[in-house]
């Protein structure tokens with residue numbers, strides 16, 4: 069698997085995020101700036117207007133002026149609401165756009181990964197990451213480019229009002245800011261630590277839950293409900309601790325700001341009474357100051373909370389960038405097409421290691437002619453799946469070369485390879501849709517006649533006749549409306565309509581009864597005469613349809629001949645075969 073790039077610092081992640089997400093949306097951002105400036109200017113004006121209310125209306129006891137001042141205050145409030153509304157809408161639009169864009173990018177990134185990327189990680193974990201990382205991306209950008217700027221601009225406007233009313237008191241208030249930033253800095257560190265764990269736990273929670281639901285039949289038949297519930301409860305409990313840890317840190321900003329507010333108001337009352345008595349300041353000036361301070365209080369509180377939230381989101385964004393930067397699958401290289409190639413397969417001294425210890429395939433050297441039907445047999449763990457995975461270039465060999473039609477698979481264009489090879493595995497996966505849609509997935513431009521031919525050859529006709537809706541009957545999520553054998557036949561039809569050069573059947577008829585198995589095998593083998601076919605099988609009945617049998621043992625080829633020859637000369641083959649005969 070390609071190595072993950074090193075983790076970026078929060079500052080590097082922020083810079084990259086703004087460059088990649090904000091810059092391309094500069095028009096939306098510019099409009100956003102207009103609304104942000106509007107919000108802050110009118111909030112400042114609202115604070116300033118209280119000076120006029122007190123001095124021009126109450127102190128002067130001027131009733132006619134009251135109308136003017138009231139109209140002014142209403143006007144300012146309406147304008148402020150308008151800009152606030154626009155600002156909120158843009159926040160949501162930007163947030164969703166960025167989240168959706170990154171969720172799409174991440175999903176695509178995951179789809180194109182090599183198969184080994186998926187080993188050991190539950191699908192629910194992948195989905196959890198995709199949704200969470202994309203969402204965090206949107207909220208971090210909005211927090212920085214909208215929430216933070218709006219609140220800082222509003223604070224500046226209100227500080228201007230404060231300074232204009234009383235510069236000394238304003239300086240005292242501002243002097244308390246370094247203290248807040250120091251304390252917020254400490255909280256940020258704690259949030260970062262908890263966030264990492266929270267992300268991992270959310271993934272574990274999703275996979276633990278989905279695993280039990282997916283395996284509900286096993287859970288019930290082995291009475292594993294209690295064990296499953298306990299495993300889930302453990303993760304939930306652990307998660308709760310982390311969430312509480314984050315909440316403690318995030319919400320610690322609230323009492324911090326409350327304390328600050330209380331201190332300032334207390335100081336201010338003493339200072340204001342002294343100033344009014346000794347220096348003759350007007351009550352209006354003090355009202356404007358205290359209103360500006362109280363109005364500044366909310367955005368200041370939000371700024372500190374937003375700073376902490378940004379850190380939490382940045383943990384996800386950093387992980388997302390790492391994921392996006394991990395080099396794509398090595399198996400995505402190659403440019404050669406397969407159009408005029410005859411599908412012979414050659415393994416030239418191929419070895420393959422999953423890990424450093426024992427090889428899963430050991431010096432495999434053989435060739436299969438175009439159009440040959442080959443069975444691949446061997447004990448469990450012999451290397452059969454690895455062999456067919458290498459044929460499809462799910463992995464590159466550790467040593468040696470795999471060739472299709474004489475071409476090194478590493479030089480063949482990935483799309484040509486996918487078009488040229490059809491895999492029909494034991495666990496057929498069907499998408500939620502009709503049988504017809506699922507068959508068309510094999511060859512989206514197939515004609516109706518080609519679809520019907522595939523249906524006939526896969527012995528699907530009797531199934532379709534019984535289903536309401538026929539070919540258009542819904543298969544349900546992953547074919548849940550069909551039986552195992554019916555699913556396998558839809559899978560076979562989907563592969564047959566593809567008209568591939570190479571067909572790989574991996575226990576593909578295991579769920580079919582003897583009669584249907586025979587019908588399908590006959591139609592499959594006798595159609596597509598030019599295609600090469602590989603059958604991974606434990607079923608002796610498959611052997612009658614093939615030209616040669618490849619016998620693998622501990623990753624080595626221990627026999628590659630006709631069934632008759634192997635029966636005579638190969639003890640392992642005989643034992644496998646006889647064993648199967650006994651079981652059949």
Ligand SMILES: Nc1ncnc2c1ncn2[C@@H]1O[C@H](COP(=O)(O)OP(=O)(O)OP(=O)(O)O)[C@@H](O)[C@H]1O
Pocket residue numbers: 187422423428446447448449450451452453454455
């Ligand atoms: N993803 C993997 N990571 C590490 N080792 C693996 C992996 N897949 C298979 N192996 C190992 O490689 C060897 C060959 O496995 P492979 O799946 O090819 O055998 P198989 O013949 O298909 O077995 P079965 O008939 O049981 O499906 C085994 O020892 C197996 O444990």
